[in-house]
Amino acid sequence: MTDTLDLIVIGAGMAGIAAAKKCAKAGWSVAIVDELPYGGTCALRGCDPKKMLRAGAEAADAARLLSDKGVAGEARIDWPALMKHKESFTDPVPESMEDGLKDAGVRTLHGRARFTADDRIEIDGHGEIAFRHALIAAGAKPRPLKFPGADxxxxxxxxxxxxxxxxxxxxxxxxxxxxxxxxxxxxxxxxxxxxxxxxxxxxxxxxxxxxxxxxxxxxxxxxxxxxxxxxxxxxxxxxxxxxxxxxxxxxxxxxxxxxxxxGRVPAVDHLDLDAAGIETERGGVKVTPWLQSASNPRIFAAGDAAASPGKPLTPVAVFEGKIAASNMLKGKQTEPDYTGVPSVVFTIPELARVGMLEEEARETGEVEVSFTDTSGWFSQKRLGESHAGAKIITGKDGTILGAHLFGPEYAELINFFSLAIKLGLTSQQLKSMPAAYPTAASDVGSMF
Structure with missing residues (x-):
C-alpha cells in the first residue's frame, strides 16, 4: 500500500469502527488495523459476553429468591452450556464487523502497528503506510500488577x-x-x-x-x-x-x-508514540478538548486510548469516535458533550449512576437529596429481592443533578434520569410522565 491514506484507524473497537465508517462514507480513503479480532473489548471481551453470562446467573438467582414463594426445584448453572450460549453471540462478531467495514469502503488490515514518523505507520505484514490523519482508538488493557507471582x-x-x-x-x-x-x-x-x-x-x-x-x-x-x-x-x-x-x-x-x-490502562505503549511526536497524559494520548493530539495535529484519539474527560464506557467511545471523525472531515473543533452519561455495575441486582455524586452536588450550592430504601416496594416484592434503594439529587430549581439507583431493572431505569439530565428537565417534569404500571419506570415519581 504505497498511496497516502486520508485516515488510518488503529483499533477495531466501537470508537474506531464508528469513525472509520463515517469518514469512508464522506469519500475518504480509510483503513483500519487491529492485531486482535475485530469488535473490540465491549463486544468480544467485556460488556456483551459478560452480560450473556450474567443472564444465567440472574435466572438462577431469581429462582432461588422465589424458592419458597411458588418456584420449586433447584436452580443450577451448567457453566459449559452457559459459555456456549455466550459464544453464540461472540463468535460471529469479528467476521460481521469486518464485513460491515468492507461494505462501507474501509480497507481492513490485521497486525501490530507502530508509528515511524509523524505521518507514517508500520503494520506487521503490510509495511509502512503514509497518512494524512490517524485516529488512535486502541482501547485499554489490564493494569500491570507489580508483586511476585502476579502472572x-x-x-x-x-x-x-x-x-x-x-x-x-x-x-x-x-x-x-x-x-x-x-x-x-x-x-x-x-x-x-x-x-x-x-x-x-x-x-x-x-x-x-x-x-x-x-x-x-x-x-x-x-x-x-x-x-x-x-x-x-x-x-x-x-x-x-x-x-x-x-x-x-x-x-x-x-x-x-x-x-x-x-483496573485497566490505555493500550498505547506498543505504538511507539514518540516516533510521531505524540504526547501522553495519564497513560493515554494527550488531547485537546476536541480530541486532537496536543502535539501532532494529524493525530486524533478516542475512547479509552484518549486522555479525555470521558468515562471509559462504550457509549462514550462511540460518540468520541464520531466527533473525532467529524472534526477531521470538517476541520472543526467540536467538543464532546459528556452530560448525562450513565454508568452501571452489572451485579445482581445492578448499581447505576448518572450525574453528580451527593458530595459533588453539595459543593455547587443548595441541593435537595432524596434517599429512599425501595426494598419493600412492589417492584422488589414480586421478585423476592431484599435490597434496593434510590438517591435522587436536585437543585433549588428542581433540576436533576444526579441519580443513583440500586435494584432489579434499575440499569434500564437510569436511562430516564440520563435523558432528564441531558435535557435539563426538573423533577416535576419527570414525575409528570405517565408510565405503564406496574413497571420499574412507574416508581420514578416516588423516588423524589
Missing part, C-alpha cells in the same frame, strides 16, 4: 473464556470487573473472595448504595476483604496461595483461580 492471575478476557468454573476464586481489586464477575461466579456455585486494597469499594458510586450492594454481595456468599494489599501469589498443592497484608499482618488465602480485576 499467575488471569485477566477478564480469560475469565470470559473459562471452559469450566473453578470452585475457589479470588478477585484482585474492588471495581467493576471484580464485582460483576464475582456475582456471576457466586451464583454458579463458586466460593468467591474479593481482595481490595482500598477502604471503600466502587468509589465512583454513591456510598450509601454501595453499602447496600456490599450487604447483598455478602448475602450471595461473596467475601469482601477491604484494605487488603496483595503481596504475592505462589503455588500451593496444585492451586494458588494469595498472600496479602491487612493492617500490620500478612494473611493468606488459597484459591483454584485468581482473577485480575484491579
Amino acid at each position: 499467575r492471575a488471569i485477566d477478564s478476557t480469560d475469565f470470559l473464556n473459562l471452559k469450566e468454573l473453578p470452585k475457589r476464586i479470588v478477585f484482585i481489586g474492588g471495581g467493576y470487573i471484580s464485582f460483576e464477575f464475582a456475582h456471576i461466579a457466586a451464583r454458579a456455585g463458586a466460593e468467591v473472595t474479593i481482595l481490595d486494597r482500598g477502604a471503600r469499594q466502587l468509589k465512583m458510586f454513591d456510598p450509601d448504595l454501595v453499602d447496600m450492594l456490599l450487604d447483598r454481595s455478602r448475602a450471595a456468599g461473596i467475601e469482601i476483604v477491604a484494605e487488603a494489599t496483595p503481596e504475592r501469589i505462589e503455588g500451593a498443592g496444585g492451586a494458588h496461595r494469595v498472600t496479602y497484608k491487612k493492617g500490620d499482618k500478612s494473611r493468606a488465602i488459597d484459591a483454584d483461580l485468581v482473577v485480575h480485576g484491579a
Whole structure:
C-alpha cells in the first residue's frame, strides 16, 4: 500500500469502527488495523459476553429468591452450556464487523502497528503506510500488577473464556470487573473472595448504595476483604496461595483461580508514540478538548486510548469516535458533550449512576437529596429481592443533578434520569410522565 491514506484507524473497537465508517462514507480513503479480532473489548471481551453470562446467573438467582414463594426445584448453572450460549453471540462478531467495514469502503488490515514518523505507520505484514490523519482508538488493557507471582492471575478476557468454573476464586481489586464477575461466579456455585486494597469499594458510586450492594454481595456468599494489599501469589498443592497484608499482618488465602480485576490502562505503549511526536497524559494520548493530539495535529484519539474527560464506557467511545471523525472531515473543533452519561455495575441486582455524586452536588450550592430504601416496594416484592434503594439529587430549581439507583431493572431505569439530565428537565417534569404500571419506570415519581 504505497498511496497516502486520508485516515488510518488503529483499533477495531466501537470508537474506531464508528469513525472509520463515517469518514469512508464522506469519500475518504480509510483503513483500519487491529492485531486482535475485530469488535473490540465491549463486544468480544467485556460488556456483551459478560452480560450473556450474567443472564444465567440472574435466572438462577431469581429462582432461588422465589424458592419458597411458588418456584420449586433447584436452580443450577451448567457453566459449559452457559459459555456456549455466550459464544453464540461472540463468535460471529469479528467476521460481521469486518464485513460491515468492507461494505462501507474501509480497507481492513490485521497486525501490530507502530508509528515511524509523524505521518507514517508500520503494520506487521503490510509495511509502512503514509497518512494524512490517524485516529488512535486502541482501547485499554489490564493494569500491570507489580508483586511476585502476579502472572499467575488471569485477566477478564480469560475469565470470559473459562471452559469450566473453578470452585475457589479470588478477585484482585474492588471495581467493576471484580464485582460483576464475582456475582456471576457466586451464583454458579463458586466460593468467591474479593481482595481490595482500598477502604471503600466502587468509589465512583454513591456510598450509601454501595453499602447496600456490599450487604447483598455478602448475602450471595461473596467475601469482601477491604484494605487488603496483595503481596504475592505462589503455588500451593496444585492451586494458588494469595498472600496479602491487612493492617500490620500478612494473611493468606488459597484459591483454584485468581482473577485480575484491579483496573485497566490505555493500550498505547506498543505504538511507539514518540516516533510521531505524540504526547501522553495519564497513560493515554494527550488531547485537546476536541480530541486532537496536543502535539501532532494529524493525530486524533478516542475512547479509552484518549486522555479525555470521558468515562471509559462504550457509549462514550462511540460518540468520541464520531466527533473525532467529524472534526477531521470538517476541520472543526467540536467538543464532546459528556452530560448525562450513565454508568452501571452489572451485579445482581445492578448499581447505576448518572450525574453528580451527593458530595459533588453539595459543593455547587443548595441541593435537595432524596434517599429512599425501595426494598419493600412492589417492584422488589414480586421478585423476592431484599435490597434496593434510590438517591435522587436536585437543585433549588428542581433540576436533576444526579441519580443513583440500586435494584432489579434499575440499569434500564437510569436511562430516564440520563435523558432528564441531558435535557435539563426538573423533577416535576419527570414525575409528570405517565408510565405503564406496574413497571420499574412507574416508581420514578416516588423516588423524589
